[in-house]
Amino acid sequence: MAPAVAGLAEEFPAAEPWSLLDDRLLADAPQDGPLPPALVDRMRRLIGHALAGGADGVLLTCSLYGSVTETVDTPVPLLAPDTAAFERALALSSGTGRVLVLASFETAMRDSVARFSAASAASEASAASAASVAAASARVGSAVAAPAAVGSAASGSGAEVVGVVAPDAFDAAREGNLPALRDALRDACLPHLTGADVVLLAQYSLAPAAASLSTALGVPVVSGPQAAAAALRSALTGSPL
Template sequence: MNEPRPLVAMIHAVPTGARIAQEAFAREFPQATVWNLLDDRLLDDARDAGGLTDALRRRMLRLIEHVMDGGAQGLLLTCSSYGEVVDTARARWDVPVLKSDEAMFSAALAGPYRRMAVVASTAPAVPAALAQLEALVPTVRPDRPVDIVTALSEEAATAGDPGATARHLADALHAAGGSDADVVLLAQYSLTPARDALAALVGVPVLDGAGAAAQELRGLLVPAPAPGEGQAATAAAVTR
């Protein structure tokens, strides 16, 4: 008998983020049925307005309501600019709703890392990521110190391949004094293809938001096997 596949919705603002998030879920949460919604004016309209307006918040909430009415059992907003709307959504719906990089930051803070580096290729991503990370410290890591360094490489945004992107990010990290970081956090989904190459260059773990979100939703939506259940199933298969 096939287990039901959890329906996970993702709301995207850019096609690149949508592709990377889908690849992450295929890798980390293949049990999910993924439902993608793309509104490619979300970022442009926010930029034109100078930030989120009440109208843009209502627009995002309508998109969230649409997937909730459609039976979504989990939701990921891949656009960090609309992360504040998640708090409103959580108060309205009893379904896991994640901000773009929230799971990554929580995983990093829960880990053994003391010095963390946040890397980005666009300037607005740096303060947005830093604000999210610092906001989680009191709840996830109240009793252990954490040192955060940020690095920006705008050259990485136009690099021709993941290897070149990784080299630009590594150079920026070195210039920012973050070469001794224990972990590197990618502030944008668009940097995910360079994750493995960057890890090889810097010699420490590199975490990405989409992969961490997929792992968290998998943990929330897929029941863990009961103690002994896996062994019992194996024994039954052997005796048949």
């Protein structure tokens, strides 16, 4: 939760963080497959507790539980940990570039790759749909359409997603050793860096190294806490991202 609080301090300093913790949610999560209903209910109850306490917005901080936000209707903004980060990474890659999804353990990497790939496909489908609507409108309004522009907008194949695991980063993040964390993440990325447009950090625990890792690699590094805090600020105040 500390990276989430730090992200709010950086991107949304007017926010008043309130941290709620079930410290068994990650330990009890399965290594593979969907979350059991009992764990989904536990997270839903935690969200409900935040709402009952008057929260103006809710941000989950464990990527494995991001799907729970799709099952809860709330009167306030409810963000999965990395939805905003996915959107930022897609924007930086123009939706069709190469994105490295970086994690400190395999399960987190596979989960984030699957969800980011789904987000990329949805973004591509939305763009194609919008292009089709624009083309139909052009045909109705004019005898001369612009098929070349429409074809370009609809022909993207989505972002190329490459999952990367940096196992040495796990202990470095847990110990708060920022130089070791940066070095572990950098070394894991380097063999895959050619042609990469952006690095997407799959876990909040890796966020403290985002800025130094971007400098070391020479490419943008997107972290969930900063992206989510900016999205909350925009949702609650109307300010631009």
